[in-house]
Amino acid sequence: MATERTLSIIKPDAVRKHLVGQIVARFEAEKLTPIAMKMKHLSRQEAEGFYAEHRERPFFSALVDFMTSGPVVLMVLEGDDAIARNRAVMGATNPQNAAEGTLRKQFAESVQCNAVHGSDSPTSAAREVAYFFAQIEQCPR
């Protein structure tokens, strides 16, 4: 199994609810190791650029409002098969469809305020990691 890196975001809803520690602990328990981490209050331009592929979706403006409503925690997670495993740990985008034991089942409020983001493919992971982190900020274990 290949070692991969993926971008994880703890979203403003989860930060507001003081869930950062619990979410990071879950990633560490799953051997999804944070190798870069920072807290940031995204500007509209940063959020729009990050979610550019959703620009034509009806929820795009509300998504940008939400993602800029407070600070987020940005992380690069490293581990075996990290991209798919992170998505399994997060659960379905809509918490109503998320399996028991997933982060979104446990912590998400709605399809928009869904606690965490994770890259959905190797191509997305490469783009999203590079969007927020320079190579020199990533500290492989």
Ligand code: CMP
């Ligand atoms: P995320 O995994 O960050 O990727 C895109 C985000 O858009 C998604 O999580 C949700 O927060 C949001 N999103 C996706 N579908 C909808 C929807 N139908 N209504 C509102 N927000 C959505």
